[in-house]
Amino acid sequence: MLEVTAIAKNFGGLKVLQDVSFTAGSGMVTALIGPNGAGKSTLVNLIAGVLRPTNGTVLLDGVDITGMSPVKVFEAGVARTFQVSGNVSELNVFECVALAAYRRARGYREANRLAREQLERFDLWQYRREAIGDIPSAMVRIVDFARGLVSQPKVLLLDEVMAGLTPHEVDIVIERVRECRAEGIAIVMIEHVMQAVNALADKAVVLNHGRIVTEGALAEVTAHPDVREAYLGAA
Incomplete structure (x- = not known):
């Protein structure tokens, strides 16, 4: 269980996240x-x-991991992917x-055995023998996902892992995410590919201007008037 409580992040006078x-x-x-610009990637970077x-706490199975180094957070059981690959x-x-x-x-x-699996x-x-810099960027994202999963994490943070993938590749990753969920991994997913969000999300948390607008089942939150305005603007 990942618990994020009253998280805030300021960069100087700029309040990027407030009471999340x-x-x-x-x-x-x-x-x-x-x-x-809602603060989603900043939130993932704080967790990782x-x-x-600036304020707030992050707990993993009741253990405070707030402000730990990325290495310590990874060792505690939090793996992630990146918008720009970390490979x-x-x-x-x-x-x-x-x-x-x-x-x-x-x-x-x-x-080596786990990597092959x-x-x-x-x-x-x-x-396997191809240099990361020589393969298509969409494939790099899938390698990034495999890299996160091979560490057998308690929590997997996916930051737009579907971006740039073909519909077939999205389907492959969706199946892998479902397998992760079945193994008991807590998955936090930033995603704009609604094919994936619709297929996978048990719960959606909607951020706008650094604050949570609403959370709940996907059908409920997407019908929320503040969510519609955040995405589409006022009529």
């Missing part, structure tokens, strides 16, 4: 949605330890995934 609270349960997909909050372009596909496996692996043999699961094994 929500929970993400194990075995559930929580979608963070809202217009560009890339940024320190190193000189590494090949296999190396990127195997490196992440060391959070759980007891040695390089087990890390994930690459086969995502139909990426044939590309």
